[in-house]
Amino acid sequence: MAASLVPAPTTNPLRRIAFDLGTERAARSSGIPFPPGLMNFSLPRTRRFSQNPLPILLDCYERFGPVFSLRILHGPVVFMLGPEANHFLTVSNASKFRWRDGSMGDLIPLLGDGLLTIDGPYHRQSRKVMLPSFHRERIAQSADAMVEEIGHALQSWRPGQTIDLYHWTRPLALRIAMRALLGFDPDRGEDLHAADEFEEALAFWGRDYLLQVMRGPFSPFDHMQKHRKRLDFLIYEEIRRRRASGERREDLMSVLLEATDDAGEPLSDREVRDHLITLLFAGHDTTTSTVTFLFYELLQAPDALARVTEEIDTVLAGRDPTAEELVSGMPELEMVMDETLRMYPPAWVGPRRSVESFEFADTAVPAGALVNYCSWASHRIPSVFPDPDRFDPQRFTPERKAALPKGAYVPFGGGSRTCIGMRFGQLEIKTIAAMVLQRFRLELDPDYELSIRMMPTLSPKKGLPVRVVAVAD
Numbered sequence: 527m528a529a530s531l532v533p534a535p536t537t538n539p540l541r542r543i544a545f546d547l548g549t550e551r552a553a554r555s556s557g558i559p560f561p562p563g564l565m566n567f568s569l570p571r572t573r574r575f576s577q578n579p580l581p582i583l584l585d586c587y588e589r590f591g592p593v594f595s596l597r598i599l600h601g602p603v604v605f606m607l608g609p610e611a612n613h614f615l616t617v618s619n620a621s622k623f624r625w626r627d628g629s630m631g632d633l634i635p636l637l638g639d640g641l642l643t644i645d646g647p648y649h650r651q652s653r654k655v656m657l658p659s660f661h662r663e664r665i666a667q668s669a670d671a672m673v674e675e676i677g678h679a680l681q682s683w684r685p686g687q688t689i690d691l692y693h694w695t696r697p698l699a700l701r702i703a704m705r706a707l708l709g710f711d712p713d714r715g716e717d718l719h720a721a722d723e724f725e726e727a728l729a730f731w732g733r734d735y736l737l738q739v740m741r742g743p744f745s746p747f748d749h750m751q752k753h754r755k756r757l758d759f760l761i762y763e764e765i766r767r768r769r770a771s772g773e774r775r776e777d778l779m780s781v782l783l784e785a786t787d788d789a790g791e792p793l794s795d796r797e798v799r800d801h802l803i804t805l806l807f808a809g810h811d812t813t814t815s816t817v818t819f820l821f822y823e824l825l826q827a828p829d830a831l832a833r834v835t836e837e838i839d840t841v842l843a844g845r846d847p848t849a850e851e852l853v854s855g856m857p858e859l860e861m862v863m864d865e866t867l868r869m870y871p872p873a874w875v876g877p878r879r880s881v882e883s884f885e886f887a888d889t890a891v892p893a894g895a896l897v898n899y900c901s902w903a904s905h906r907i908p909s910v911f912p913d914p915d916r917f918d919p920q921r922f923t924p925e926r927k928a929a930l931p932k933g934a935y936v937p938f939g940g941g942s943r944t945c946i947g948m949r950f951g952q953l954e955i956k957t958i959a960a961m962v963l964q965r966f967r968l969e970l971d972p973d974y975e976l977s978i979r980m981m982p983t984l985s986p987k988k989g990l991p992v993r994v995v996a997v998a999d
């Protein structure tokens with residue numbers, strides 16, 4: 527499949543700074559400066575932003591309106607917040623923005639050219655190849671594997687134990703994704719090895735930003751590249767094995783191996799690899815975090831917990847859940863998940879680069895600017911979601927959800943680039959939550975204080991320790 531893509535952003539930190547400053551100069555000389563905002567260089571603000579961007583973003587929204595600029599470290603970034611802004615960026619004016627040379631491009635050293643880092647016709651064609659694998663019926667077929675994996679992972683839980691839910695869910699979600707996407711058997715030695723390599727490579731995005739920009743032997747970047755190469759070796763070996771044997775399985779790798787482009791050409795090994803790694807990356811951390819935040823809030827909300835537990839006990843009556851029950855038979859659980867994704871949308875920022883200048887809310891934005899929408903801050907605007915810091919699943923009754931303004935609720939993005947794994951992720955979150963709540967009564971450690979890491983997705987910095995109080999009757 528011919529890729530006609532703009533060059534990937536440089537991974538050299540000095541060239542990157544020079545490029546960003548050049549973009550700002552070009553904007554100034556074009557006569558369209560960056561929108562008003564906090565444009566002075568400020569290390570304290572950069573640090574506060576990297577620890578918790580919400581107060582700064584919401585304050586700027588109050589002061590400057592739905593579009594404003596923030597200088598983060600050396601470079602200006604435009605933020606657009608609120609329902610209209612989200613709709614503008616993801617739906618009505620999506621073609622004015624690119625993903626590849628925005629901040630998503632920083633992922634290219636690990637992901638290569640997958641859906642998160644490509645644009646235009648190549649993106650459209652790649653997405654078309656993969657979409658059938660993410661249709662409702664295909665996703666429902668994954669439910670059995672999910673139930674099996676979760677049941678297995680829950681076998682060792684005992685009353686009196688304290689479980690770190692975040693660190694328990696992470697390998698579970700990775701096992702489920704590796705089975706569904708790569709067809710890997712997580713109990714086979716080399717496949718287990720692939721999961722470890724992937725986790726080691728991913729750790730790069732959890733490092734401090736200043737460590738991430740370092741290069742050379744023993745730097746975090748070097749560590750990530752080393753593990754990426756080992757992971758690539760395992761994936762390419764599997765691709766070669768399948769091509770040679772002609773083996774076909776019910777996983778996405780098989781779909782990609784059989785796919786052809788508009789000219790009838792099959793995808794190259796490299797293309798198959800990039801798409802698979804991108805899906806693994808986009809899929810397992812987001813789900814893990816949502817499950818963890820869901821329990822963090824639910825265990826502190828006795829009414830919502832009672833309602834959802836009663837629903838699960840009534841619907842399942844002691845059986846394992848079916849795909850149909852999970853997809854549409856548990857409205858209370860659905861509302862709890864929706865509210866969790868409002869308060870903690872794991873992919874909290876949608877980074878783009880403007881390909882042309884444009885106007886939004888009577889404010890001009892120059893071409894070539896980094897422009898972000900931010901679901902996290904948008905979901906906390908009080909005029910859209912009153913009392914936004916309160917966990918209230920009843921906001922998402924079907925009637926109230928349908929009455930939300932366009933673009934108000936965007937945990938999965940929107941438009942032609944809406945999260946392709948949305949149904950898979952939702953099914954997995956609900957399956958894990960239902961099976962845990964069906965089997966155990968849990969309690970949150972009363973001294974636990976939530977602190978949130980932002981990269982690569984929102985996640986609880988210190989995990990989430992919960993005590994298994996009892997086996998459910």
Ligand code: HEM
Binds near residue numbers: 808867943952
């Ligand atoms: C709770 C679970 C998940 C959440 C909240 C989530 C959220 C998102 C969001 C917000 C975007 C759009 C980003 C933007 O506009 O900049 C996105 C895109 C994407 N997601 Fe997810 N995601 C989840 C699960 C998954 C899963 C399970 C997979 C794969 C199996 C996946 C694969 C992708 C891919 C490939 C894209 C890029 C789509 C494209 O550009 O065509 N996600 N996701």
